[in-house]
């Protein structure tokens with residue numbers, strides 16, 4: 001007798017999309033059988049033609065609690081995640097106060113999150129100037145690795161590393177590093193402007209090239225694992241391809257907005273489109289899709305990075321002053337699926353990019369896959385349903401979004417976390433801790 005069996009004619013398993021029955025006991029997947037298999041179960045759910053996906057894993061979410069909870073907090077971020085089919089997030093070490101740069105700060109963050117998370121939550125640590133001695137203990141306390149910036153992060157308490165400091169951090173601890181790769185030498189100050197083109201010109205592709213080269217050189221020197229966060233400039237891809245070909249352990253992710261939005265279509269003053277690095281042109285976007293298709297870009301994650309509407313300068317529309325960040329943990333799946341489908345990709349591709357590979361990046365071996373032994377994090381997804389994005393339906397604390405009014409394909413119907421439906425009422429999420437910590 002199992003607790004739950006979920007049947008679907010379109011289950012996205014590691015062997016592809018097929019009809020299957022997924023059995024769950026004590027929160028784990030215990031069998032993946034044929035669709036019509038006889039399985040004695042307390043509850044038997046037949047999704048029919050609705051797709052059954054593993055819960056997505058979003059390794060790039062800025063929750064901001066404690067300290068900037070008015071931007072986003074654990075309750076609202078994890079409710080939004082669950083509504084978007086995301087059952088595990090890994091929280092970025094900034095823009096909370098304190099940032100997660102020591103064991104003490106990690107404990108403060110866990111305490112702030114306790115009792116209010118609706119999906120499972122892990123943490124990245126931060127590498128900043130002066131905390132290199134704290135990195136081994138912080139890794140031992142369970143963070144999945146370390147984030148570093150190579151340019152101004154936007155908040156004073158999380159300064160960037162220079163190339164020497166990055167090398168020191170990589171040498172200090174054997175861990176996954178994740179790097180915000182923009183080089184300050186190539187970033188330009190801009191005057192107040194409501195024109196997106198002015199903002200775009202201030203952060204040219206060369207800023208990404210230079211920083212990606214710095215990160216690759218450091219990874220090569222230390223033999224370390226370095227992951228390039230939110231790659232926007234496709235022209236940096238050949239650097240990554242060449243480094244991988246020579247055995248450097250470098251990977252890269254991109255985000256739903258870089259894959260689906262186009263600089264030429266961003267309206268005057270529409271600061272909800274501002275993020276760093278910036279959204280570039282449609283030819284660049286096509287090259288990002290090509291890199292996803294050939295596996296050079298491994299993951300698609302949200303970089304959910306909200307703030308309050310006043311900091312987003314929704315009143316003045318000034319791109320120079322507005323906070324850079326797009327909040328899309330709830331919308332990433334339909335945003336990406338809508339475009340992926342038009343470009344001939346399958347649901348299995350999307351699950352690889354948004355569940356399996358992000359789980360692998362963080363070493364979350366029980367997440368992101370419909371297979372025996374994995375956590376029973378399940379999503380019933382209607383891949384054919386369309387809907388219009390209404391910000392009022394977003395669970396983000398500040399529902400500012402560049403997708404407002406857009407029609408998307410693909411609707412999350414039900415999300416199960418370790419075998420139980422996430423309702424948004426009772427928080428049942430757990431903390432995720434790196435294996436071996």
Ligand SMILES: [Zn+2]
Nearest residue numbers: 060092303305
């Ligand atoms: Zn980020």
